[in-house]
Amino acid sequence: MVSFTKISYGWIALVFAAGVILAMTAPGQTAGLSPFTDPLIQELGVSRTAISFSYLIGTLTGALTMPYFGRLIDRIGSKTAIIAVGIGLSLVIYLASFVSDIFNLTAIYIGLRFFGQGALTLAATTLIAKTVLHRPGLALGMIGAIGAAGVSMAPVGFERLIALTDFRTAFQIEALLVLAIVIPIALFLPGKKLEVAKDEFTETGTLKTVTGMSVSEARKTLGFWMIATAMITVGLVSTAFGFHLISILGLQGFSPLEAAATFIPQTVGSLLLAVFVGGLTDKYHPKFGVIIAMSLMALSMLMLFIVQPGFLGLIFGFLIGSSQGAMKGVDTVALVQYFGRAHIGEIRGWAHSIGLVSTALGPILLSLGLDVFGNYYIPSLLLLLLPITAIVLAIIDQTPRDRYV
Numbered sequence: 001m002v003s004f005t006k007i008s009y010g011w012i013a014l015v016f017a018a019g020v021i022l023a024m025t026a027p028g029q030t031a032g033l034s035p036f037t038d039p040l041i042q043e044l045g046v047s048r049t050a051i052s053f054s055y056l057i058g059t060l061t062g063a064l065t066m067p068y069f070g071r072l073i074d075r076i077g078s079k080t081a082i083i084a085v086g087i088g089l090s091l092v093i094y095l096a097s098f099v100s101d102i103f104n105l106t107a108i109y110i111g112l113r114f115f116g117q118g119a120l121t122l123a124a125t126t127l128i129a130k131t132v133l134h135r136p137g138l139a140l141g142m143i144g145a146i147g148a149a150g151v152s153m154a155p156v157g158f159e160r161l162i163a164l165t166d167f168r169t170a171f172q173i174e175a176l177l178v179l180a181i182v183i184p185i186a187l188f189l190p191g192k193k194l195e196v197a198k199d200e201f202t203e204t205g206t207l208k209t210v211t212g213m214s215v216s217e218a219r220k221t222l223g224f225w226m227i228a229t230a231m232i233t234v235g236l237v238s239t240a241f242g243f244h245l246i247s248i249l250g251l252q253g254f255s256p257l258e259a260a261a262t263f264i265p266q267t268v269g270s271l272l273l274a275v276f277v278g279g280l281t282d283k284y285h286p287k288f289g290v291i292i293a294m295s296l297m298a299l300s301m302l303m304l305f306i307v308q309p310g311f312l313g314l315i316f317g318f319l320i321g322s323s324q325g326a327m328k329g330v331d332t333v334a335l336v337q338y339f340g341r342a343h344i345g346e347i348r349g350w351a352h353s354i355g356l357v358s359t360a361l362g363p364i365l366l367s368l369g370l371d372v373f374g375n376y377y378i379p380s381l382l383l384l385l386l387p388i389t390a391i392v393l394a395i396i397d398q399t400p401r402d403r404y405v
Contacts, residue, residue: 011139014131017185019143021082021124023150024182027093027174028116030242030359031151031263035159038246038256039167046102048247052367054102055243058109059360062118063353067215069119070126070349078127079189085123086182089115094175097168117359120182121147122352126345129336131190141278144328148270152263152321159260212340218347223286223338223399226390227331230290231355233386234327237297238320240362240383248366248376249307258309265314266321269296273322278329286337287394289330294387294394297323301387304380338399 026032033055041051073081092111099105124147125140132139161170218224241248249259273296277289300319307316331351339347369379 011132014190015128015139015142016146017189018124018128019146020150020185021086021182022121022143022147023154024086024178025089025116025120025147026151026154027171027178028089028112028114028118028120029151029154030117030239030363031266032116032154032158033112034242034245035155035162035260036167036170037243039162040099040105043167044099044102044105048244049364049367049371050102051105052243052363054106055109056360056364057106058111059113059117059356061110062114063356063360065114066118066122066353066356067346067349070122070345070347070352073123073126073349074343074345078123078130079186081123082120082127082186082189083183085115085119086178086186089120089182090175090179093171093178097171097175113356113360118352118356122345122348126348127189129333129344129348130341135279135282138275138279138282140333141274141276141281141325141329144278145271145274145325148274148321148325148328149267152267152270155260155263159257212342212344213338213347214343215346215350218335218339218343219350221338221399222393222397223334224347224351226287226290226393226397226399227334227338228351228354229386229390229393230294230327231331231351232358233294233297233390234324235355236358236362236365236386237301237383238324238362239359240366241300241320243363244366244370244376247370248304249313251376252307252309254309254313258313262313262317263321265317266324269318269321269323270325270328272325274325274329276329277326278333281330281333281337286330286334287397289326289334290394291391293323293326293330294390296326298384298387301380301384305377 037048037051040046041048044051046054069081088111092108092115096108096112099108125143128139128143158170158174161173213221245262246254246256246259249262250256254262273292277292281289296319300316300323303312303316303319307313335347335351336344365383366376366379369382370376373379
């Protein structure tokens with residue numbers, strides 16, 4: 001039985017592998033799709049609101065399947081799921097290079113959001129949640145940092161690919177990269193028999209039964225909804241800003257390349273906060289990590305009023321990335337601490353689904369806000385209610401941690 005009860009070469013290798021797999025979700029993430037938004041609008045001759053609505057449908061459809069996919073991971077194991085999803089994601093990215101109208105673009109968005117943003121992320125993080133028993137917060141923070149680094153750097157690379165070739169060729173290159181990287185790594189991951197899914201060993205070698213809440217029990221706790229609200233906030237706001245980033249920062253005087261470059265400080269912020277908050281969550285109640293993440297997100301939203309090219313642009317990107325990194329360091333390990341490992345795949349499927357629904361709403365809400373108010377400032381102020389709500393829930397949450405350890 002492999003349970004990774006201490007930091008070792010195996011622990012480090014597994015965390016690094018899962019982190020690289022998370023990085024390869026970039027083509028299905030908002031940051032990775034952002035450089036393609038304006039070229040698609042021009043090529044297909046559609047409005048910004050229309051493509052945002054297409055993105056909403058694609059994301060919602062993909063999100064609604066996550067609880068069922070989480071249950072499937074519990075049954076077939078993370079390794080098998082990662083291999084299947086990696087092949088599926090590569091195929092959908094390749095098909096994206098042939099998009100010709102808003103209808104098949106919507107179908108492509110469904111596939112990209114399901115396989116990339118949803119399924120591959122859920123499978124990789126669930127693998128860590130089931131196998132790593134020693135410093136799981138640090139482990140999940142590290143894979144979140146590695147994954148965020150890859151995802152945050154991707155827009156610059158994708159923007160250059162599109163500029164040097166075209167968006168169709170860029171999609172085809174992405175497809176080959178996903179296939180060439182995800183599948184070989186997945187072949188070396190622990191199989192289902194080595195996952196701590198039903199039984200695990202203590203450090204003294206004694207077999208103990210893994211316990212935990214069912215999904216229905218977890219959904220009745222304030223802790224579940226505190227985490228869900230924080231995930232909604234990060235998902236909705238970061239996706240709204242990321243999807244329309246070229247337009248948002250363009251109004252502030254940024255060139256397309258300067259706007260895409262703000263994803264670089266996002267990487268730095270995500271790396272630092274994912275590891276820091278992940279380690280913090282191993283020792284303290286997850287609510288503190290949630291408060292840190294939501295405070296950083298609120299600050300980034302307020303910065304929209306003053307951001308401009310240069311130093312302030314770096315700070316803006318850093319704050320958004322820091323908030324995302326902080327949540328990567330707290331969400332998965334918090335669910336394990338609260339609800340145990342027995343049904344963690346399905347519980348995470350529900351939480352992930354809620355978070356994905358929010359990412360579907362972000363771009364369309366911001367686009368409609370621009371249509372109604374003529375700027376991004378008022379919609380951003382209205383969205384500020386989300387992190388405030390999450391902070392209030394965190395302050396009053398009394399859900400005990402580690403009751404199933």
